[in-house]
Amino acid sequence: MSSHDDETPFDVYREDVDRPLSRLFREYAPGRLGWFSAGMVANFVARMASLVPPLLLGVAIDAIFLDAGAFELPAIPDAWLPTGGLEQFWFTIAAIAVSFLVVAVFTWIYGVTANLFAHGVMHAVRVDCFRKMQRLDTAFFDEKQTGEVMAVLNNDTQNLEMFLDNALMNSARLLVMVGGIAAVLFYLNWQLAFVTLFAVPAMVAFTVWFMRVVEPRYVRQRSAVGRMNTRLENAIAGMGLTKSTSSETYETERVRDSSRNLFDRTMDVLKLSYLYRPGMELLAGIAFAATFLVGGLWLTTDAAPGPLTGTLSVGDFVVFLMLTQRIVDPLAEVSNIVDQYENAKASSERVFGLMDIPVHIDDPDDPVALESVDGRVTYEDVSFSYADTPGRRTAEAAETAFEEAVIEDVSFEAAPGDTVAFVGPTGAGKSTVLKLLLRLYDAQDGAVRIDGHDVRDVALADLRSAVGYVSQDTFLFDGTIAENVRYGHFDADDAAIRDAAEAAQAHEFTSELPDGYDTRVGERGVKLSGGQRQRIALARAVLADPEILILDEATSAVDTKTELQIQRSIDRLTEDRTTLAIAHRLSTVKDADTILVLEDGRIVERGTHEDLLEMDGRYATLWNVQAGDRETAAEALVDGDY
CATH class of the missing domain: 1.20.1560.10 (ABC transporter type 1, transmembrane domain)
Structure with missing residues (x-):
């Protein structure tokens, strides 16, 4: 060895x-x-x-x-x-x-x-x-x-x-x-x-x-x-x-x-x-x-x-x-x-x-107050590579990381209340882009801003309390459904938990369980289906009521009927807040104010659903694939676009 x-x-x-x-x-x-x-x-x-x-x-x-x-x-x-x-x-x-x-x-x-x-x-x-x-x-x-x-x-x-x-x-x-x-x-x-x-x-x-x-x-x-x-x-x-x-x-x-x-x-x-x-x-x-x-x-x-x-x-x-x-x-x-x-x-x-392991992503010495958040999100020429992430102590560690930039020169702006959707093939960097907003990583070049404030100048607690995050990889603690919905807002009462669950289409299946909201979900939520876990995670975000909402394929594990129900709840939830959504199913984001198409860490197309269809580019190809246009889908597979 x-x-x-x-x-x-x-x-x-x-x-x-x-x-x-x-x-x-x-x-x-x-x-x-x-x-x-x-x-x-x-x-x-x-x-x-x-x-x-x-x-x-x-x-x-x-x-x-x-x-x-x-x-x-x-x-x-x-x-x-x-x-x-x-x-x-x-x-x-x-x-x-x-x-x-x-x-x-x-x-x-x-x-x-x-x-x-x-x-x-x-x-x-x-x-x-x-x-x-x-x-x-x-x-x-x-x-x-x-x-x-x-x-x-x-x-x-x-x-x-x-x-x-x-x-x-x-x-x-x-x-x-x-x-x-x-x-x-x-x-x-x-x-x-x-x-x-x-x-x-x-x-x-x-x-x-x-x-x-x-x-x-x-x-x-x-x-x-x-x-x-x-x-x-x-x-x-x-x-x-x-x-x-x-x-x-x-x-x-x-x-x-x-x-x-x-x-x-x-x-x-x-x-x-x-x-x-x-x-x-x-x-x-x-x-x-x-x-x-x-x-x-x-x-x-x-x-x-x-x-x-x-x-x-x-x-x-x-x-x-x-x-x-x-x-x-x-x-x-x-x-x-x-x-x-x-x-x-x-x-x-x-x-x-x-x-003694150094912490690089930490509160600044003199953090900027993030009090009344309007929800304007700005990315200015943002680039990021895992190989350059601070804290890698050895050359061997760097060699095991991605050699090329995961995100390169990404720029966009989401006005308060806007919905910006990210689409593209697997590995295009969609999730990484949004993790930079939460400062799960820090950009090596460029800046990510909320209401004009660089997120690196804001206290982490203020930043993350203003941003709700629903991941495709839903995690639940081994506790009750109520405890998992309440997580992060531990003083929420039962009525608030029920309202959040109803908004996330989680109340109906929860009520049918023998112990209702007191049902234990098991380690990592193993006793629930993937769709049920995602709805509980969405209810958790609803309860937090953040000014900015990140949805990372939040409906990827539900059937079409449940997806439509959740989508209606998401539409109501996102009316008055800035939403950044990653979608595999384009039908869930076709009404977004802006759709960004990522490929190899770069934005290759941007616009509304109608604009992108008129461009007849990558987005149009992907839409036709999902809409059932077999001829277009076959051509896309042959060309290696998706």
């Missing part, structure tokens, strides 16, 4: 992210430091309290059971400690019980506060990513795959939560445990402590090597997750096409390939992880064995072995063995901490890679 194939949509931006986890704390920890600090303190107290029972047990063995030492505890005055053997015994039991209680209480506090911090950050990151995603240019969604975005919003934010909740707090626990155990061991017998802790530098070096080797593998694994999500989403969205073309085996193989790629990338990580954890346990086990060997010889021979000097009590030896075992688990846990750290680092790079 080529490097280009391996590159994910966010790679070019991810590479520019500097110290992503530090940035995560800088941007999201403020305001949540109280929970974080409380968790750290509680974690420290709980870990330190867990060291008390072994220390008490060692003191009790020497002082109470062997009568070989004083009943002394570090940092506690002797006057506070009991002197009698029985009192010392009960004191030891009570102190151990209290220490376990402290461990339990502060571990609970740590768990709650750490999760409040971690989940709070995850929530904020996910919301910010979604907010940024909504601000991204339309060109981003032309190039990028939604599965990649879903991987960021779900998998990557979840990885950050696991790091903040588990890895970060376990790192603190590790430091406290290792530091506390080392302090206790050096307090008891500094010479034997060196024997016990000799493996720690080797563990640190092993960890550094592991982190350096595993990091690029985590990056590739996260990319594979994004590609897998994209493949699954495409397969599910296209299930109807897959079934109708008997392509189940083909799709299964494509999912198999993506899944195998993810499997291979995951195994690359796991192979190292399975090497790392046993390696850490081996080093910790060697430290335990060395402690047992040296301490055992020290006690059995009644003399310090080798260069060591002094004495070692049985109680101290027991404490060493217990604490050496205690140090094995947190040190072996380093593998999981490193796993989660590297995973979180790769995920945070992807998160901030998304955050």
Whole structure:
């Protein structure tokens, strides 16, 4: 597989992210430091309290059971400690019980506060990513795959939560445990402590090597997750096409390939992880064995072995063995901490890679007020090419775009209340022309104006509230019919929704449904027919009551009878507003004030229906084709006009 194939949509931006986890704390920890600090303190107290029972047990063995030492505890005055053997015994039991209680209480506090911090950050990151995603240019969604975005919003934010909740707090626990155990061991017998802790530098070096080797593998694994999500989403969205073309085996193989790629990338990580954890346990086990060997010889021979000097009590030896075992688990846990750290680092790079994608279509610094809109629309020598769309970061991205201009030197004007229709063959640029009015894209040359104001000088919210858009690709959310009609005007009452539905010829079929306007339409409106979905979309535009209306083949999915009904509603709707309509069926726009014929991104004919028929050009040919003039239609097909 080529490097280009391996590159994910966010790679070019991810590479520019500097110290992503530090940035995560800088941007999201403020305001949540109280929970974080409380968790750290509680974690420290709980870990330190867990060291008390072994220390008490060692003191009790020497002082109470062997009568070989004083009943002394570090940092506690002797006057506070009991002197009698029985009192010392009960004191030891009570102190151990209290220490376990402290461990339990502060571990609970740590768990709650750490999760409040971690989940709070995850929530904020996910919301910010979604907010940024909504601000991204339309060109981003032309190039990028939604599965990649879903991987960021779900998998990557979840990885950050696991790091903040588990890895970060376990790192603190590790430091406290290792530091506390080392302090206790050096307090008891500094010479034997060196024997016990000799493996720690080797563990640190092993960890550094592991982190350096595993990091690029985590990056590739996260990319594979994004590609897998994209493949699954495409397969599910296209299930109807897959079934109708008997392509189940083909799709299964494509999912198999993506899944195998993810499997291979995951195994690359796991192979190292399975090497790392046993390696850490081996080093910790060697430290335990060395402690047992040296301490055992020290006690059995009644003399310090080798260069060591002094004495070692049985109680101290027991404490060493217990604490050496205690140090094995947190040190072996380093593998999981490193796993989660590297995973979180790769995920945070992807998160901030998304955050850092520049937004080119945005509000101007000093927007022009668009208050009372008359509806005059003007295009002045407008040209547009997808290849020149801002935001394309790589030459490969540009190469995949259209090389030639989609729109070239388009000029026209729609007076307030006029209807301007766009006709022409598929791919002529009709939809793209009207998307420039909404600033879904920005023209590279020329200007698009509303009431004399360049749309690039107007706030996006003002612009898009003044323009209603009904697309041929109708989208409905998984909700009720009423919710979909109300979308964008969420405070509209039921009466307004019904009026809009009646105007769009949607009321009759809605009333016949068992739940009426409360009928759920399913994902993307799958429970409704194409014509029903388009009528709901038209009702949504009616409810918005915009000054300018864009109809992008708004009746393409309805039968002739319904089309005539909707057309009457559209005629009433467009009486007092500027309308820009794209039509496949010329009969729906023959009464337009101006008809523009587009071909290869240029306006090749313009005029009224009668004017264009008299020209006997492309429009007349297309009209004759649709009117049933077989001879003219055959000639047009032979000439390649349409």
